[in-house]
Amino acid sequence: MKRIYSVLVENHAGVLSKVAGLFSRRNFNIDSLVVGETNSKDVSCMTIVSSGDERTIEQIEKQLNKKLDVIKVKTFKESMSICRELTLLKVRYNRENRRDIMENCDIMKAQIVDMSKNMMIIQICDTPERVGVFIEMLRTVSIVEMARTGTVALTKCCEGDK
Amino acid sequence: MNGSEAIVKCLLEEKVDVVFGYSGVAIAPFYDALGETNVKQILIRTEQNAAHCASGYARISGKVGVCAVTSGPGATNLITGIATAYADSIPLVCITGQVNSELIGSDVFQEADITGAAESFVKYSYLIRDVNDIPRIMKEAFYIANTGRKGPVLIDVPIDVQQQEISKFSYPEKINMRTYKPTVEGNAVQIKKVVKELAKATRPIICVGGGVHLSGAVDEIRKFVKDNCIPVVSTMMGIGVMASEDPYYFGMVGNNGRPCANRALNESDLLLMVGARVADRAVNRPDLITENKVLIHIDVDPAEIGKNAGPNIPLVGDIKHIFKKINEFEDKEDLIHERTEWIKTLNQYKVDMPEKRPEIDTDKYVDPMQFLQNLSRKLPKDAIYVADVGQNQIWSCRWHLVREGRFLTSGGMGTMGYSIPAAFGAKYAAPKKKVVAVMGDGAFQMSMMELSTMRQYGMNVALIVFNNGYLGMVREYQHYKLDDRYNMVELHNTPKLDKIAEAYEMKYLRASSQAEAEALIDELMKKDECVLCEVVVDPMDLAK
Numbered sequence: 001m002k003r004i005y006s007v008l009v010e011n012h013a014g015v016l017s018k019v020a021g022l023f024s025r026r027n028f029n030i031d032s033l034v035v036g037e038t039n040s041k042d043v044s045c046m047t048i049v050s051s052g053d054e055r056t057i058e059q060i061e062k063q064l065n066k067k068l069d070v071i072k073v074k075t076f077k078e079s080m081s082i083c084r085e086l087t088l089l090k091v092r093y094n095r096e097n098r099r100d101i102m103e104n105c106d107i108m109k110a111q112i113v114d115m116s117k118n119m120m121i122i123q124i125c126d127t128p129e130r131v132g133v134f135i136e137m138l139r140t141v142s143i144v145e146m147a148r149t150g151t152v153a154l155t156k157c158c159e160g161d162k
Numbered sequence: 163m164n165g166s167e168a169i170v171k172c173l174l175e176e177k178v179d180v181v182f183g184y185s186g187v188a189i190a191p192f193y194d195a196l197g198e199t200n201v202k203q204i205l206i207r208t209e210q211n212a213a214h215c216a217s218g219y220a221r222i223s224g225k226v227g228v229c230a231v232t233s234g235p236g237a238t239n240l241i242t243g244i245a246t247a248y249a250d251s252i253p254l255v256c257i258t259g260q261v262n263s264e265l266i267g268s269d270v271f272q273e274a275d276i277t278g279a280a281e282s283f284v285k286y287s288y289l290i291r292d293v294n295d296i297p298r299i300m301k302e303a304f305y306i307a308n309t310g311r312k313g314p315v316l317i318d319v320p321i322d323v324q325q326q327e328i329s330k331f332s333y334p335e336k337i338n339m340r341t342y343k344p345t346v347e348g349n350a351v352q353i354k355k356v357v358k359e360l361a362k363a364t365r366p367i368i369c370v371g372g373g374v375h376l377s378g379a380v381d382e383i384r385k386f387v388k389d390n391c392i393p394v395v396s397t398m399m400g401i402g403v404m405a406s407e408d409p410y411y412f413g414m415v416g417n418n419g420r421p422c423a424n425r426a427l428n429e430s431d432l433l434l435m436v437g438a439r440v441a442d443r444a445v446n447r448p449d450l451i452t453e454n455k456v457l458i459h460i461d462v463d464p465a466e467i468g469k470n471a472g473p474n475i476p477l478v479g480d481i482k483h484i485f486k487k488i489n490e491f492e493d494k495e496d497l498i499h500e501r502t503e504w505i506k507t508l509n510q511y512k513v514d515m516p517e518k519r520p521e522i523d524t525d526k527y528v529d530p531m532q533f534l535q536n537l538s539r540k541l542p543k544d545a546i547y548v549a550d551v552g553q554n555q556i557w558s559c560r561w562h563l564v565r566e567g568r569f570l571t572s573g574g575m576g577t578m579g580y581s582i583p584a585a586f587g588a589k590y591a592a593p594k595k596k597v598v599a600v601m602g603d604g605a606f607q608m609s610m611m612e613l614s615t616m617r618q619y620g621m622n623v624a625l626i627v628f629n630n631g632y633l634g635m636v637r638e639y640q641h642y643k644l645d646d647r648y649n650m651v652e653l654h655n656t657p658k659l660d661k662i663a664e665a666y667e668m669k670y671l672r673a674s675s676q677a678e679a680e681a682l683i684d685e686l687m688k689k690d691e692c693v694l695c696e697v698v699v700d701p702m703d704l705a706k
Contacts, residue, residue: 014277017278018281025282058468059469062465062468066464067341068306068341068342
C-alpha cells in the first residue's frame with residue numbers, strides 16, 4: 001500500500017537527517033521525499049511517499065509523531081490529494097525525431113525549456129503517474145539525463161483539514 | 163556568568179546533587195564551574211560506566227541521572243551507556259564537551275559528531291550553538307528526559323560556548339514546546355471500555371513491565387490486583403512490581419521465564435499488558451496473542467501500542483494516573499469466585515511445573531539456585547539487587563526473591579558489565595540500603611576497573627561473581643543449537659580474584675561448594691564494606 005505523509009517539522013538544522021534516519025533504521029521504505037519551506041518561516045514541510053502493510057503505515061506515522069522536531073503528521077492516500085511532480089529531461093534529438101518529440105510534449109503539456117543544436121531540456125509538471133507515462137513515451141529517444149523532484153501533495157479541499 | 167556556570171546553575175535549579183563522568187579538555191570548563199558548588203563529582207574509570215552509574219542512580223532515586231564527559235572518544239565511549247538507558251527508558255541528561263564551534267566539521271583533535279552518532283539511541287539531542295540558549299535547552303532536556311516515555315537526552319556543548327559570557331540568565335518557569343506534549347491522563351472512554359471488558363473476564367491476567375516502575379505506579383497496581391483478584395506475571399523489567407512471593411504473582415514470562423507464568427498467560431481470557439513492549443523475549447509470537455484472548459495494552463508511548471501486537475483496547479497514558487482512575491470504579495461484581503478458582507489453578511501449575519535443573523556436584527560447585535534463594539532470604543528486605551547479563555541474569559530473575567527492594571538489570575539492550583556501575587549509582591542514591599551486584603566472570607572483567615571508583619568514593623557494594631571460566635549464556639546456546647562447538651566462549655587466565663580484591667584493598671570471599679556458599683552468605687551479611695565474592699559454578703550448568 002502506498003501512502004503519502006505530509007510532515008510539518010521545525011525548520012532546524014539536522015531535522016532531515018533525523019527523519020531520513022528514522023526510515024532507514026526502522027526498515028521503512030522511502031519512495032520519494034521532498035522538503036521545502038511552508039508559509040511560515042520556521043516550519044518546513046516534508047512530503048514523504050512510502051509503502052508497506054497496514055501495520056507499517058501505522059508505525060511510520062506513530063514513529064514520526066514521536067520525533068521531537070515533528071510538529072504534525074498527516075497521512076493520506078494519493079486519491080485524497082492533489083499530487084504533483086516536476087521532472088526535467090535532457091534528450092538528444094535529430095532532424096527526424098524532433099517533430100515527434102515536440103508533438104509528445106504538446107499532448108502531455110510538457111515544455112521545452114532549453115535547447116542546443118542536438119540537445120533539449122524538457123520540463124513536465126504533472127501527477128506522478130502522468131510523469132511516468134511521459135517518460136515511457138520518450139524511451140524511444142535517447143535520454144541523456146533526468147531529474148525528478150519526487151511528489152509534493154496537499155489534501156484536496158473537500159477532505160478538509162482534519 | 164559564562165556558559166559553564168550557566169549550565170551548572172541549571173543543574174542546581176533541577177536539584178541535581180551528583181554528576182558522574184570523566185574529564186577532558188573539552189569539558190574542563192564545565193567541571194571547573196561545577197567544582198564551585200556542592201554537587202558531587204564522581205570520576206568513573208571509563209565513560210560508558212558514567213551512563214550506567216547515572217542509570218542506577220536514576221532508577222533508585224526517581225530523579226534524572228546526569229553524566230558529563232569530554233568530546234571525541236569520551237563521547238563515543240558513552241554511546242553504549244546511552245543506548246542501554248534508551249532501551250530501558252531510563253531518564254538521563256548526558257552532557258558532552260565538543261571542540262570549538264568554528265572547528266566543528268573539520269575533523270580536529272578529539273572531534274566526533276556525537277549528536278549524529280547517538281541519534282538513534284537518544285530521546286532528543288542538542289548541539290548548543292548560542293550560549294544564550296543554555297537555560298531553555300537545559301530546562302527542556304530535563305523535562306523531555308523525565309516525562310512521557312522517559313529516556314536519555316544528549317547535550318553537546320562546544321568549549322567556546324562553555325566559556326562565552328551569557329547576556330542574561332533566567333531559568334524558564336514553563337516549557338513551551340509545540341512538538342512535545344506527552345499524554346498523561348488516559349482517555350476516559352477507553353478507561354471505561356477497559357473496566358467493562360474486565361467485568362466480563364473470568365481468567366484475566368496482568369503482565370507488568372518496566373513502565374510500572376518508571377511511572378511509580380507499584381502501589382496502584384498492587385491495589386488493583388488485590389481489589390479485582392487478578393493474577394500477575396511480569397517481564398524482566400517488571401520484576402519487583404509484585405513481591406516475588408506474593409500469592410497473586412506467578413513469575414516472569416518469556417523464553418527465559420517460568421513455565422507456569424507462560425502457561426498462565428496462554429490460558430488467560432484477558433491480558434492486560436501494562437508498561438511492557440510485548441518484545442520478542444517476553445512474548446514468543448505477539449501476532450498470535452489475540453487469537454484466544456482480549457488484549458488491553460496500556461502504555462505511555464503510543465508507538466509501542468500495536469507495534470508488536472494489535473490490541474483490542476489501546477490505552478495511552480501514564481500508568482499511575484490510569485490505574486488511579488481504574489481503581490475508582492466500584493463495580494467489582496461477582497467474578498471474584500471464578501477468579502479465585504483461576505488463581506487456584508495457577509497455583510497448581512506452580513506445583514505441577516517445577517523448574518528443571520541439571521545435576522550439580524555440590525561438593526565441587528555451588529548450585530546457583532540454592533545460592534540465590536539463600537542469599538535473598540538473608541538479605542535485608544529492602545535490598546537493591548543488580549543483575550548483570552548472561553546466565554547470571556536468568557538465574558537472578560528466577561531465584562532472587564524481591565521483597566520490598568528493587569531488582570535492576572539491563573533488560574532491553576542486555577549490556578554486559580552493567581551491574582557494577584549501576585550498583586554504584588544505586589548505592590549513591592540509597593546509601594543506607596544493602597546493594598548487591600551479581601555477575602559472571604565475563605561481565606566482571608568488562609567493568610572491574612570501577613572497583614577503584616568504589617574504593618575512592620567509599621561505596622560499599624557487595625559484588626558476587628559467578629565464575630565458570632566461560633561466557634555461559636553463549637556456551638549454553640552452542641550446547642543447544644550448535645552441537646556443542648564452543649567457539650569464542652572460553653575465558654582463560656582470568657586474574658585471581660583474591661589478588662584483584664587485594665590489589666583494590668577489598669574484602670574477598672570465596673565458595674566452591676554448597677557448604678562454603680552458606681558460610682559465604684553469612685559472612686557477607688556481617689560486612690558493611692566493599693566485598694568481592696567469588697562463587698564457583700559448574701561450567702556445564704544451564705539457565706534453561
